[in-house]
Amino acid sequence: MNFKIENKIKNSLGRVGVFSTAHGDILTPSFVAVGTKATVKSLSPEQVKEAGSQVILANTYHLYLEPGEKIIKEAGGLHNFMNWLGPTMTDSGGFQAFSLGVAYGNKLSKFIGAESPEQKEIDEAYDENKNKKAKITEDGVEFKSIIDGSAHFFTPEKSIQIQNDIGADIIFAFDECTSPHAPKEYLNEAMERTHRWAERCLFEHKKNSPSQSVFGIVQGGRYEDLRKESAKVIGGMDFQGFGVGGSFVKEDMATAVKWVSEILPEEKPRHLLGVGEPIDLILGVENGCDTFDCVAPTRMARNGTLYTKHGKINIMNAKYKNIFGPISEGCECYTCKNFTTAYVSHLFRSKEMLASTLASIHNLYFLNDLMLQIRKSILNNNFFEFKQKFLETYKP
C-alpha cells in the first residue's frame, strides 16, 4: 500500500491523492460505499461500480455473526466472497459499542446539534448503564447478538483477527465510539482506553497479516484538547493511515476535523468515519480527510430521500407523481438517464424492490460525482470557487 499526494488546497489541509491497494487504486478524495454485510443493500457489485464507487466498507461485527469470518476466509476473502474486485475496508466493530450500547433504541446518532441541551443536562442525562446490547470493559466489549441475543466478546485482538480473516485491504483498529452526550470525564476515559486498544491492535496485526493496511482511530468527542491529544497519540503510532471517529456537535464537525488533521502525519491517508452529507464531505475534504464512508446515501435512498443539486427531496411527495424528467437535472447516473421521477415515485409508493435499487444508484452516484468534482477543483486550484458555487445551489 502506498499513498501519494498529487495536489493540495492552498491555505488549507485538503489534498488530492492516490491510495494504492492490492485491489487497485483509490483516487482521493473518495466516498466509500457501505456494504455492512458484504453487500451494498439492493445493489450488485456491477451496479455499485457503475455508480462510480471505488471502495466498499463492510462490518466486522455483522460478518462475524453471519456468515462468520471463517466462511469468508474459506471463500478466499471478502473480495472473492462478494465478487467485488476493487478495494475494500472493514470497520472494526467499535462503532457497535456505541450503536448497540447507549444509542440502542434511544434514537441517538453520532451528531448532536449545537442547540442541544446545556452541558449540565447532557451530563445528567448520560447513563452508561442504559446500555442494552453492548457492555464496555478495559479488555473489550461484550455484545449481544442482534440476531439471536447470544453473548459475544470482542477484544482488540479478536477484532483484528476477524478482520485479518475477512481480508479487506484496509482495516480499522478496535475503538469505542462515544455518545455525543457523554460527559467529558467519560470521553477522556474512553479515549485513553481506545489508545490502549490501538496499541494492542497494532501488535496483533503485525503478528498476523501485514499485507493489509491498518488505520488507527482518533477519538475525543467534541473537545479540542481531547481531540488533539488523541491525534497526537494515535498519529504517533505505526498505522498506515488514520480514521477520525467518535461523535460531533454538528456545527463544529469541520473544526474538530481540522484540530485532528493538523496533528496527524501529513503523508498518511485520513478517513472520516460515518460522515456523508454532501456539505460535510466538502468540509471534510477541506479539512484534510481523504476518504469517507456513510450509510446515509444508501439508507436514505431506500426510504425515498434522494439528492438533487438543489438539496434533498422526498420522492414520495405528491408533487413528484407526474414529473416526467430526471430526479436531478443533468445527472448522468443510470437511474436519471433511464427513468423518470414519476416512475421512481411510483416504485416507492407501490413498495417495489427496484425502488431501492434505482434510488441507491442515484444517491451513490451523486456523492461519487461530488467527490470527483471536488477532486477536479483541487487539481485545478479552484476548490473554494467550486465550494461556493455548490453551496449556492445546494440547500440542505
Added chain:
RNA sequence: GUGGCUAUGGUGUAGCGGUAGCACGCGAGCUUGUGGAGCUCUCUGUCAGGGUUCAACUCCCUGUAGCCACC
C-alpha cells in the same frame, strides 16, 4: 313484489342518549463507521330528511342505497 338485515374519515372497522376511537391509506418531516426499518406530526367521518329529548352517531318514522331470503 314481500320480509329481514345493514348504512360511521379514502378503505376496513369500534363505540355510547352527553368529547366519535383504532388500523391502513392520504399529506408532510426526521434519518451521518446500516436500520431492506422505525418514529413524529397533519388532514379527512356518523347516508338524506323529519321526529322524541336539555342533549341523537345512538331511540322513532320516511326516503335512498346495498346485502340476504322468499315469491
